[in-house]
Amino acid sequence: xxxxxxxxxxxxxxxxxxxxxxxxxxxxxxxxxxxxxxxxxxxxxxxxxxxxxxxxxxxxxxxxxxxxxxxxxxxxxxxxxxxxxxxxxxxxx
Numbered sequence: 001x002x003x004x005x006x007x008x009x010x011x012x013x014x015x016x017x018x019x020x021x022x023x024x025x026x027x028x029x030x031x032x033x034x035x036x037x038x039x040x041x042x043x044x045x046x047x048x049x050x051x052x053x054x055x056x057x058x059x060x061x062x063x064x065x066x067x068x069x070x071x072x073x074x075x076x077x078x079x080x081x082x083x084x085x086x087x088x089x090x091x092x093x
Contacts, residue, residue, distance in 0.1 A: 007062040014045060014069030015076075022077025032078050042071025 018041065026032045046067025052058045 003057060003059045003061070006057055007059065007065040010049070010062045011065035011069035014066040015073040016069075018045075018070045018073030019077040019080070020073075022074055023080050026077070027081050032074065033082070037078065038071040038075040041074040042067040045070035 022032055031037060046063050049063040049066045050060075053060045053063050
């Protein structure tokens, strides 16, 4: 049960951190708007966390959850950027 809690927490942490990072730091980077950006971010994050699965309480599910959370955070952060820039264009600013 504790391993499941760690996996869920890893996924939520990956999502929250990445979404904020994309919204704040990558808002002017065009590459984050590509369709491959979330997939690449998720795969890279899971690959970087994969060695931690050797620890007793961290499982492969936690690494996968972190990768999925990171990919989803990238996707939603990029979507937030598109929506914010679209509202600025419509308001005449």
